[in-house]
Amino acid sequence: MNFKLGRKNKLFWLLLTLINSTIVTSCGTNKGGAEQQVSLDGGAVGFSLSLAVAEEYSKLDPAAQVSVASSGTGGGFSKFCAGSIDIVGASRPIRKEEITTCKKNGIEFIELPMALDGLAVVVNRENNFAKCLTIKELNTMWNSKSEEKITSWNQINSKFPDGKLLLFAPASDTGTFDYFTQAVTGKTKNSRTDFTPSHNQNTLVQGVIGNKYGLAYVGIAFYTQNVDKLNVVGIENPKGECVKPIPIANVQRNLYNPLSRPLFIYVNKAKAAANPSVERFVNFYLENSWKWVDASGYAALPDIAYYKIRQRFEKRETGTRFLDAKPGQPITDFL
Amino acid sequence: MAQSTQSDNSLNSAEFTDNIDGREKVGKVFEILFLIGLLVGLFVLALMLLNIGHDGLSSLFRPGFLTETPSRFPERGGIRPAIFGSVILGLIVILVAVPIGVGAALYLEEYAPKKWWTAFIEINISNLAGVPSIVYGLLGLGVFNYLLGFGATLISGALTLALLSLPVIIVTAREAIRSVPDSLRNASYGLGTTKWQTIQNHVLPYAIPGILTGVIISVSRALGDAASLVVIGAVSFLTFDPGLFQRFMALPIQIFSYITRPEPGFANVAAASILVLLFVIFALNGVAIYIRQHFTIAK
Amino acid sequence: MTQTTDYSDNSFALPSLTKSASDDIQEKFIAAILFSCALVSVFTTFGIIFIIFQETFSFFQEVSLAQFFLDTRWTPLFAQRHFGIWPLLNGTFSTSLVAMAVAIPLGLSSAIYLSEYAKPKVAAFLRPAVELLAGIPTVVHGYFALLFVTPALRNFLPLEVFNALSAGLMMGIMITPTVGSISLDAIQSVPRSLREGAYALGVTKVETIFKVVLPAALSGISASIILGISRAVGETMTVLIAAGQQPRLTLNLFESVATLTAFMAQISGGDSPRGSLNFKTLYAVGAVLFVITLALNLASYIISHRFKEKYE
Numbered sequence: 030m031n032f033k034l035g036r037k038n039k040l041f042w043l044l045l046t047l048i049n050s051t052i053v054t055s056c057g058t059n060k061g062g063a064e065q066q067v068s069l070d071g072g073a074v075g076f077s078l079s080l081a082v083a084e085e086y087s088k089l090d091p092a093a094q095v096s097v098a099s100s101g102t103g104g105g106f107s108k109f110c111a112g113s114i115d116i117v118g119a120s121r122p123i124r125k126e127e128i129t130t131c132k133k134n135g136i137e138f139i140e141l142p143m144a145l146d147g148l149a150v151v152v153n154r155e156n157n158f159a160k161c162l163t164i165k166e167l168n169t170m171w172n173s174k175s176e177e178k179i180t181s182w183n184q185i186n187s188k189f190p191d192g193k194l195l196l197f198a199p200a201s202d203t204g205t206f207d208y209f210t211q212a213v214t215g216k217t218k219n220s221r222t223d224f225t226p227s228h229n230q231n232t233l234v235q236g237v238i239g240n241k242y243g244l245a246y247v248g249i250a251f252y253t254q255n256v257d258k259l260n261v262v263g264i265e266n267p268k269g270e271c272v273k274p275i276p277i278a279n280v281q282r283n284l285y286n287p288l289s290r291p292l293f294i295y296v297n298k299a300k301a302a303a304n305p306s307v308e309r310f311v312n313f314y315l316e317n318s319w320k321w322v323d324a325s326g327y328a329a330l331p332d333i334a335y336y337k338i339r340q341r342f343e344k345r346e347t348g349t350r351f352l353d354a355k356p357g358q359p360i361t362d363f364l
Numbered sequence: 365m366a367q368s369t370q371s372d373n374s375l376n377s378a379e380f381t382d383n384i385d386g387r388e389k390v391g392k393v394f395e396i397l398f399l400i401g402l403l404v405g406l407f408v409l410a411l412m413l414l415n416i417g418h419d420g421l422s423s424l425f426r427p428g429f430l431t432e433t434p435s436r437f438p439e440r441g442g443i444r445p446a447i448f449g450s451v452i453l454g455l456i457v458i459l460v461a462v463p464i465g466v467g468a469a470l471y472l473e474e475y476a477p478k479k480w481w482t483a484f485i486e487i488n489i490s491n492l493a494g495v496p497s498i499v500y501g502l503l504g505l506g507v508f509n510y511l512l513g514f515g516a517t518l519i520s521g522a523l524t525l526a527l528l529s530l531p532v533i534i535v536t537a538r539e540a541i542r543s544v545p546d547s548l549r550n551a552s553y554g555l556g557t558t559k560w561q562t563i564q565n566h567v568l569p570y571a572i573p574g575i576l577t578g579v580i581i582s583v584s585r586a587l588g589d590a591a592s593l594v595v596i597g598a599v600s601f602l603t604f605d606p607g608l609f610q611r612f613m614a615l616p617i618q619i620f621s622y623i624t625r626p627e628p629g630f631a632n633v634a635a636a637s638i639l640v641l642l643f644v645i646f647a648l649n650g651v652a653i654y655i656r657q658h659f660t661i662a663k
Numbered sequence: 664m665t666q667t668t669d670y671s672d673n674s675f676a677l678p679s680l681t682k683s684a685s686d687d688i689q690e691k692f693i694a695a696i697l698f699s700c701a702l703v704s705v706f707t708t709f710g711i712i713f714i715i716f717q718e719t720f721s722f723f724q725e726v727s728l729a730q731f732f733l734d735t736r737w738t739p740l741f742a743q744r745h746f747g748i749w750p751l752l753n754g755t756f757s758t759s760l761v762a763m764a765v766a767i768p769l770g771l772s773s774a775i776y777l778s779e780y781a782k783p784k785v786a787a788f789l790r791p792a793v794e795l796l797a798g799i800p801t802v803v804h805g806y807f808a809l810l811f812v813t814p815a816l817r818n819f820l821p822l823e824v825f826n827a828l829s830a831g832l833m834m835g836i837m838i839t840p841t842v843g844s845i846s847l848d849a850i851q852s853v854p855r856s857l858r859e860g861a862y863a864l865g866v867t868k869v870e871t872i873f874k875v876v877l878p879a880a881l882s883g884i885s886a887s888i889i890l891g892i893s894r895a896v897g898e899t900m901t902v903l904i905a906a907g908q909q910p911r912l913t914l915n916l917f918e919s920v921a922t923l924t925a926f927m928a929q930i931s932g933g934d935s936p937r938g939s940l941n942f943k944t945l946y947a948v949g950a951v952l953f954v955i956t957l958a959l960n961l962a963s964y965i966i967s968h969r970f971k972e973k974y975e
Contacts, residue, residue, distance in 0.1 A: 068611060070599075080436040080601055087433065087603035096611040098599035100932060107937050113515055173743055200908060200929065201740035202941070210742075218742040225823065225919055226908050228929070229624040235824050239817075254627065325436075384867075391869035395780055401772020402789065405839045409796045412807050419810075467700030475694050476701075487964060489704045494890060494960040495953065496897025498924050499711060501931070502949050506714035527707055534704065560693045581798070588800025591899035591924070595931040616900075619802045623809070623904060631810060638803050649798050653791055 071118025072102035081321035102204035120204030122351035145328040147274035161271040176221040196224035197245035212356035250326020287357030420635025438629025446618035456522035465533030493531035501595030516597030518612035529582040536578025540571035580652035590616035718946030737910040750910035754920035759895035765835025770842030797840035805904030825907025825919035849883020886967035893959035
């Protein structure tokens with residue numbers, strides 16, 4: 030037996046010490062940091078803004094421990110109302126069931142709108158017939174009753190050519206899907222199912238770029254990043270005007286109606302009180318997010334809105350004002 | 365190769381001809397086909413590495429890529445929290461799965477009587493080795509996140525990955541232990557040692573190279589697994605190096621997150637992260653191959 | 664041991680040749696610890712079964728078995744909810760089919776070539792290369808499928824951005840080492856005497872392979888194929904990234920599909936709150952997946968143990 034145990038044993042103990050010290054130090058970074066942790070989770074829309082804020086905040090406060098996840102609006106609320114995260118980013122207002130769950134678990138939330146998003150309806154660059162669509166036409170296109178019945182463009186509008194309707198949309202468990210279906214058909218999640226879904230709105234864009242008769246609805250950010258490869262469709266608002274989501278002022282002034290919507294963060298009131306990092310982070314968010322909103326692809330709120338929302342946070346005002354909000358109502362109604 | 369004698373008519377009828385040449389030609393064709401089959405896989409491997417290298421090398425060597433925290437801009441920031449997370453995950457998997465796995469293997473090989481329940485345990489382990497990693501994620505979610513209350517933290521991910529790695533470690537450790545010649549054990553018993561002393565001083569040292577190989581293969585699978593961590597709830601963005609009871613990231617999750625980000629530069633950063641992960645995995649496998657070739661004791 | 668020692672001289676302490684009580688207890692204690700290590704695997708299986716089937720049972724309180732197995736649409740997240748499992752099974756089936764269509768020929772060819780034709784030095788170099796392919800994480804296969812294979816194939820095939828074909832092809836590449844190395848072991852364990860006997864009868868090499876070696880190794884090869892199918896069925900990341908998430912009942916490989924695993928990943932990373940019916944679909948689909956892979960793994964185990972040819 031010529032296996033040198035002595036040497037192997039020494040190696041073993043060295044490895045063990047190394048491992049133990051790594052574990053102990055990693056536990057160590059944990060212990061001092063309970064007051065420095067801020068955890069966010071939420072929808073894919075709004076994620077890029079939260080990322081920007083988190084990154085800039087960590088430059089100011091390098092010891093801060095910010096984690097940002099993107100489980101979706103519903104998944105985020107689920108974690109939020111269970112108390113496992115401090116802040117949830119939502120692309121729609123909190124729902125009744127979620128309010129009940131939060132209440133059951135003793136979680137009080139502070140509702141803070143932080144940006145505006147426009148849902149852009151995009152078509153292929155070669156599509157020069159669908160320049161303006163009405164909500165009625167979108168309803169015909171997307172309603173669940175249209176499944177397998179409405180299959181070509183000329184069924185939407187007889188002036189359109191007879192091309193096969195190729196639809197792309199965010200996956201059915203996203204806040205964007207919920208909002209669009211509610212705005213267009215009147216009922217949330219009421220949609221046909223024969224479209225190409227994705228959680229990655231970039232792939233929806235790629236789908237439309239690659240298909241002459243394709244159409245998708247995506248967050249405005251995904252259009253502005255691909256302006257030279259897509260056409261955006263104007264939507265007829267209740268006043269009868271055909272409005273496009275760019276220039277972004279159309280979204281801010283609620284001219285792009287009803288496909289403009291507010292984006293929110295909901296903050297756990299108890300955590301904001303107990304954890305100074307959470308309070309600092311939220312204040313930082315409210316004071317500075319307007320700087321990065323454009324780059325992230327959203328629209329900033331009107332200045333007066335930011336002021337009123339900051340006051341809301343200072344007063345730690347809980348509860349939601351958007352429970353009965355309908356798509357298309359301007360945000361100033363609620364402040 | 366038997367040659368039929370041409371003069372014997374009963375062997376050279378119209379129904380039977382040697383046709384050696386024709387058959388040999390067919391043989392050559394098949395040999396080439398088999399070689400092509402082998403080479404296609406290797407060709408795709410080379411293509412993958414070239415493609416990813418091409419996409420990712422420039423991002424990889426950007427200063428700070430390995431040492432900074434992520435940024436929303438693909439040309440800035442780095443993947444340090446993900447690397448840190450993966451390293452800690454790997455270490456915990458080794459610390460937890462190796463003792464349990466080797467222990468189970470020792471039991472099955474050295475102690476277990478040949479009863480029905482040992483066959484049951486064997487079939488059980490063989491099945492667990494083939495259970496998809498996403499199902500292990502469900503198990504971890506139920507047991508570590510919820511039942512034990514750890515939540516979506518590093519320790520939940522680590523323990524889930526440890527469970528994932530366990531069956532393969534057990535199977536390879538068993539083979540290594542089985543390959544220890546009985547003569548060695550018997551010689552030890554002949555000297556009056558107890559069973560455990562025999563195992564400790566003779567069986568295990570002999571089997572360590574084989575066990576190490578299995579450990580490394582198992583750990584590299586755990587390091588590359590993303591499905592179970594998606595279910596556990598790894599996050600997409602961290603500004604810090606996670607502790608055991610905090611939210612965490614890992615390299616495969618980081619890669620997946622980058623692939624799904626719309627801004628064009630992220631494909632390159634994804635490729636660069638893949639290069640880091642591949643480097644770690646190839647290095648580990650290289651160590652395994654080295655150990656196998658240099659420390660395997662010839663019988 | 665050839666030297667004899669005279670132990671009658673009591674000048675040095677002799678280790679007792681009879682077992683002391685403490686030895687026994689220590690041995691028993693160690694045996695108990697090792698047994699509990701083995702039990703961890705049993706607990707793991709029971710844990711999986713308990714957790715999955717508890718939630719699945721709860722799921723079937725709200726959705727009938729008939730709906731699950733007879734409906735042909737899977738739309739749990741839409742306003743009009745359908746819970747038919749077939750579209751997901753279809754997605755899993757079509758991607759696995761493509762994968763095996765790639766893995767079986769490539770894996771078997773590799774095994775046959777490495778075992779029968781390759782010179783030992785070449786084999787010693789190529790075998791680790793094939794094992795290297797096996798170590799590549801599956802996110803990488805997904806990345807390559809989406810960002811290289813699909814765009815390349817789109818030049819001459821009418822593929823959607825997400826499609827079953829690219830994902831299936833890369834899954835096949837991923838599974839090839841599994842099929843290849845297990846088949847290689849099976850082929851190499853066929854004794855030389857069988858081959859030599861065939862050569863002595865005038866059979867050519869390739870005929871020997873097809874008529875003697877492969878049939879002899881058939882149990883191992885079948886086990887490797889079934890194990891390969893099991894891996895294809897259970898694969899998540901490649902299909903999640905490249906095959907899409909549109910549950911469809913279609914045999915068209917150029918369209919996007921949703922597999923069982925992709926749906927599970929979508930729900931767990933997504934919007935459904937824990938405890939909701941949507942979240943329970945995660946476990947119901949997980950149960951189906953577990954049962955399928957269990958059946959395949961058991962079949963593979965039985966074939967490789969029961970039907971193994973015993974030589975000499």
